[in-house]
Amino acid sequence: NLKRLLPAIQRELREASGRRARLRAEARLNQLALYDLLTGLPNRQFFMELLNKALHRAQRAKRLVALLFLDLDRFKMVNDLLGHVAGDELLKSVAMRLKSVARASDTVARLSGDEFTIILEDVLSADSVARFSQKILQALTQGFKVSGRDFFITGSIGVALYPNDGTDMATLLKSADAAMYAAKEYTGTIRFYSPSINARTMEQLTLETGLRRALDQNEFVLHYQPVVEFVTRRIVSVEALLHWQHPDRGLLAPDSFIPLVEGSDLIVSIGEWVLRTACEQLRTWQATGFPELRMTVNVAPRQLTKQDFIKRLVRILRETGIKPACLELELTERTLIQGMEWVVPQLQALRDLGIQIDIDDFGAEYSSLNYLRRLPVTGLKIDRSFIRGITTNLEDASIAAMIISLAHSLNLKVIAEGVETLRQAAVLQNKGCAEMQGYYFSPPLPARTLTTLFITGNGIIATRV
CATH class of the missing domain: 3.30.70.270 (Reverse transcriptase/Diguanylate cyclase domain)
Known part of the structure; x- marks a missing residue:
């Protein structure tokens, strides 16, 4: 009897095995259809x-x-x-x-x-x-x-x-x-x-669309804000600040569109344009009689991650004839800390070329001595929020003094940005800060206007009392 039943048993086992295989296959297909293969989360x-x-x-x-x-x-x-x-x-x-x-x-x-x-x-x-x-x-x-x-x-x-x-x-x-x-x-x-976000989002999308056209249509322009040695009022460097001559909205300040640029792939091409244009302008000023003048350019994280960034920068310096020591690159604290592992080798390569590196908005984020000692930087720029209250707020004044002292102890230059009054400048000088930048000395200016200031003032800023 068992012999007669054996074929039926074997057939049933094969069919059961087939059913299990189909169920496994169906479960796998269901997994593929409903879940993300990489993370295992619902797709x-x-x-x-x-x-x-x-x-x-x-x-x-x-x-x-x-x-x-x-x-x-x-x-x-x-x-x-x-x-x-x-x-x-x-x-x-x-x-x-x-x-x-x-x-x-x-x-x-x-x-x-x-x-x-x-x-x-x-x-x-x-x-x-x-x-x-x-x-x-x-x-x-x-x-x-x-x-x-x-x-x-x-x-x-x-x-x-x-x-x-x-x-x-x-x-x-x-x-x-x-x-x-x-x-x-x-x-x-x-x-x-909130309902207001819809209008804001539409505005941002419109701006982003316009940005993709702006570079081809030559709508970008650089303005330059002097950095001044307070005691002598001599201009020691200028910071290049990107502005957008929008066809409908007029001249747009950096804050209104730079975050959009940095969040898109446009930052690479626009960033390279800024570097080249700034270096070409510096060459003009140096030839006018200011050979030691330095140029400061802000660099975004996306630019640094590009493997050919340094190669392109070296080509710009070579073609414009600018000495690497006359170029200063500014990066924010957030950029440096969040990418410490890959930023340090890039910065060291730039320093090996002789290019100077400044930390922008210092004090606003981490301000850790431990990370600062690891970074091959040459200068600190005190965040303007501390300068604003330096004459009225004891805490702001103390933080500014600590940053200045820290910079001196590490043999770094220190620059105060956002200086708007003589009292602020005097307090900073008293605390040991030699270089300053802000509307007390000069707002960002078009190249032609700043050129006139260089020539008529022999590189000296005439400040108001």
Whole structure:
């Protein structure tokens, strides 16, 4: 009897094995269709389904739902500098970090690239969402190991609440996206949606579209602000500041569009134009009778990550005939600290060429002696927020004095920016700061106007009392 049953048993086993294989294959296909292969988080398609269900539950229960859009700041730097394998490694680490902060009832998904989203159900108030969002940002700032290196990254979060900011999925998504776009203006921040953000977002998008045309249409212009040796009133250097001669809105100051430039791929081409134009202008001034004049140019993180940045810079110096020692590059504290591992070799290569490196807005961020000793920099620029209160606020005056003392102890030059009154300048001189910059001496000026000042004043700034 067993012999007669054996073929049937074997057939049943084969069919069972086939069913299990089909179930495994179906489960795998389901995984591929609904989850991101890299991070294991729900993908865009599955996220949309989950959001739709969350909104239906909230509608029935009359509860709040919070939708968070998270974008990693300067993530492209990782890909540019370390490659896509390192970028993928960072994304996986970020996904794990986000899941560790989220509750079991929250949904963490990856939409695309470096963009993540989180759905919070049964929200009690906007304050509770703000606290949760802050936890996310704090978790990111703890740093990551990427290809064996320590890497620090920040995120920008946009928040939209159901039903306040949208009663349907499309509107809520649009609101969260607009809020995130607003948050990225300052990086590392949280922005809740408000109706005014829509207008602001549209304005920014219009500006960004115009920026892509501006370089080709020669709409950019440099203005130059002198840095003055206070005792002699002699101009020792000038800082090149990018302005935009907009065809409809007139002359735009840097603050109104530079964040957009630095967040896009335009920074490389525009940054190179700034460097070349500034060096060409410096050559003109040096030939006019000011051979020791220095030129200061601000450099963005995206420029430094380009492997051929130094090669292009050397070519500009060679073609314009500018000595490397006459060029000063300014970088912010945030740039230096967040990319310490890759910034130091780049800066050292620049220093080996003889180019000077200054830390801009010093004191506004980290101001750690430990990191300062590791950086091959030549100067510190005291953040203007301390200069503003130096004659009225004891704390600001003390911080400014500490920065000046720190610079002297490390044999670094120190510059005070944002000097607007004689009293501020006198206090700074008394504390040992020799070089100053600000409207007390001169606002940023077009090259032609500053050339006249050089010639008529023999490089001396005539200040008012």
